[in-house]
Amino acid sequence: MSKTEPCFLTAAEAAAAMKAGTLTSETLIRSCLERIEARDPVVKAWLHVEPDLAIRQAREVDKRPVKGPLHGLPFGVKDIMDTFDMPTSYNSPSWQGHRPTRDAACVSIVRQAGAVILGKTDTVEFAFNSRKAASTNPYNSGHTPGGSSSGSGAAVGDFQVQFAFGTQTAGSHIRPASFNGIYGIKPSWGTVSREGVHMISAILDTIGWYGRSVDDLILGAQAFRLDGVEALAVPEAKGLRIGYYETPFWDQAEPGAKAAMAASVDRLRKAGAIVEEITVPAHFADLADAHMTVMWGDGRVALYDEYLHHGETIHPELRLTVEDKRGVTPKRLVEAYDFADTCRREFDAIASGYDAILAPAATGEAPKGLHTVGNWIFNGLWTLLHAPCVAIPALFGEGGLPVGIQLVGPRLSDARLLAVAKALQSIIDVNADERFRILSAA
């Protein structure tokens, strides 16, 4: 396959080409900008792109010695994250034209690591079930790219940018990875600063990033200095012990998710990995409720300032939360916090017995229509458990849209999980060429 246009390279490939002197950041950025120009009228991933600014940044990076692992690579920023040189609207009608004066910590860190910030990607308002992004699924514009990290997922999937930030409070990061045929990591809770990112829940909100290979995710992890990521020991796939976990919510799995899980098991076994079903305590079935209790309970606090500021004009869904109409009582909230603590420890112990846990990343293919961003049922538990999750594309469903799976590890095992994901990437993800073929013709 010829990837003549640099926008089709993975981040790791582009980084290698720049290191070898066969590619400049400016050439890469111009290629991404061209791709955006061609595709944005349909995919609508971006709320703000400033081509001149991006090219200036790229040209500047090209003059500098290599400062970090993301040298010259383009990065899309979900528009709930502050940027000092671009507007930040949270996709809220109340915040159009808002200009923060400082980068969110995560944006500053990737800039320091050499990344070129290409623009701001569309998102569900405040990344919290309210007004949706305009973004469409690159494989079928009648379908959602998922959300809340809608634009970030769509832009990386559509070869418009190598990297983008997403966030996850319920399933906003890993589910769009699945819907857009891309890779994503939701690192362990607490390992990436959330400063300068619009907040919903201190105990849930997690920043992650998308890429088009595990190596891309590793580059990002290096920028964030995740423990152990500098010296990854990638194991042989043969003999790896993978825990198979449908979760208590398997009855909500659609044919796409079922096929992706079955195909992954099959491929892993053929490659010599040992796949066995894990046993978890029965009360894990209550994790979905506990997750929602925490999310609504914390959301009531987080959105109060917005509510006072913008009054009854805020989205009806946000009003339900902030006006305390989700049925969350202080007693239920404390119970949910404590239950999560119990399950975190139990899951850590279970997951420590495996090299990774294999779990569904979404209920199936991306649903039709832009009024929905899909169901977070296969994600909320992991967000609440604080466990690192890596999404890997697995196949195309019956509707022609991609479906992935996720690998999950115990808390703070991000480096090990990335090493295992790297070993398994080519085994699980057999459709990379197909994705390129489809979208390069789009």
Next chain:
Amino acid sequence: MEPCFLTAAEAASRIRDGKLTSETLVRSCIERIEARDPQVKAWLYLDKAKAIATARELDKYPSKGVLHGVPFGVKDMIDTADMPTTYNSPVFQGYRPARDAACVGVARHSGAVILGKTDTVEFASAGRRAATRNPKNLAHTPGGSSSGSGAAVGDRQVQLAFGTQTGGSHIRPASFNGIYGLKPTWSSVSREGAKQYSNMLDTIGWYGRSVGDLALVAQAFRLHGVGEISAPDLSTLKVAVCRTPFWSKIEPAGEKALETACERLRKAGVTLVDLTLPEPFDGMAEAQTTIMMGEGKASFLDASLEFGERLHKDFHDRAHNTLGITAEQIIAAYNLAADCRKSFEALYADFDVVLTPAACGEAPEGSYNTGDHIFNGMWTLLHVPCLGIPCTTGAKGLPVGIQIVAPRLEDARLLAMATVLAPVIDLETPAWDPAA
């Protein structure tokens, strides 16, 4: 009496009744600040004209909320849209955030007049200290990191101020400055727009000069059940006296405060029981440090990369984990905290509220050492609401308080109990002498 000496609750009620204007109140506070700031140095930024204009504007309105017309100081690691925010860091001098932190927004929308920004330990964490002095004795610290907020409220320069607590930065300065402070349940007040140190610990609180002051702000933040729980009958209350596993660190003044509080409560007919925490609590101080320093890695990485040598070594140490804290240690600390939260709250079956030291003793001499957080860190990690109450003075004549503690999200009950406990405990706060 000059209005600056009123409590927030008194001032709010007078404004509501048309007996006091916000402008008169704010002008009085500004006068007090002008007279005292050269010594106490509580403020990093004060926009007098703006504060007066805001007060005058509020005087034209019907009430905007429970804090209508009352001045509020903001710790300078909390963003303000109309004032600089420096985090007391040399690398952030002149920084102007584009929007208010969520807590500032809530205070403003409830009618508060933001008077200015108070000095703080750098990033409320480490590095350089506030220039602020203890108003009762300038040779001593007001505590920290909420140094300026504690000193300004204590010195009657402002009725209310925000502090934050990651270790003991809120309740300890309350004790050192002879004031009231509430550290609400973790996550019950949004931290958005306040400098992050530790995800699992950072908590925003406020200072006032009475339980009523704290309740007023609690109402503004809609803490669960505030205003719905009536004050209990003192004689029905059972208070558990908890010396904590760290009692060996107590100083004579801290011990005096706890014993004095017990004595006064006993005389008032309150039932006291001794609470010895189970053995796992012995590890809570260390767990708090492990989590704070461990999570500090993520919190200071951006500044460490961006500012290089211009940034204080303390923050590079955190960003680069020079303590070598391991993932296993952090997870063990998270798990211990989770166990202790549950077992601590189960103990409440036998009593109503916990009484425990707020600090080791009086404020230390000098300005570098802002005091030890050993009697605070465990409570921060337990996520429980803590309410600081002034009690007595130590050998050096400096104030020493105690704190009372309730289970998570029972802030409203804690405030209700404080309304009957505080009048018994806080007997020595002097009728303020404006000549001081």
